[in-house]
Amino acid sequence: MRFIDAGGFTADRxxxxxxxxxxxxxxVRLHWTDQPYIWHVNDGPEVFVVLDGAVDMHYRQDGEERVERLTPGxxxxxExxxxxxxxxxxxxRILVVERKGSV
Structure with missing residues (x-):
C-alpha cells in the first residue's frame, strides 16, 4: 500500500x-503546476480532478472559447x-486519468 500527501506534492517543473x-x-498521475498547459486535443478520454488549488479550464465549443473554474472536488x-x-x-495539484501515452 502507498499513501501520498497530494497537498504537499511539488514537481521539479x-x-x-x-x-x-x-x-x-x-x-493515473498526480500533477503539480504553476503554469498553463498548451491548447491540445486528447486522443482519448481524460478525467481531470483538482485536488488542491484551482484551475481555469478553457475549452472550445461550437467555435467559441469558454472557461470553467475547477476547484477541489x-x-x-x-472526450x-x-x-x-x-x-x-x-x-x-491535479489527478489525471487518461490513456497510456496520451498527449
Missing amino acids: PWGALDLTEIDSAT RICHA AGDEHVARPAPEA
Whole structure:
C-alpha cells in the first residue's frame, strides 16, 4: 500500500507528475503546476480532478472559447477530440486519468 500527501506534492517543473499506477491501458498521475498547459486535443478520454488549488479550464465549443473554474472536488471529463487548455490559478495539484501515452 502507498499513501501520498497530494497537498504537499511539488514537481521539479510545471506539469511534472508522480506516476501513481496503470490500470489496464490507463495511467493515473498526480500533477503539480504553476503554469498553463498548451491548447491540445486528447486522443482519448481524460478525467481531470483538482485536488488542491484551482484551475481555469478553457475549452472550445461550437467555435467559441469558454472557461470553467475547477476547484477541489470538481471533475472535468474530456472526450477524445475536445480542445482545451488548463490554466492554474495560481497553482494546483491535479489527478489525471487518461490513456497510456496520451498527449
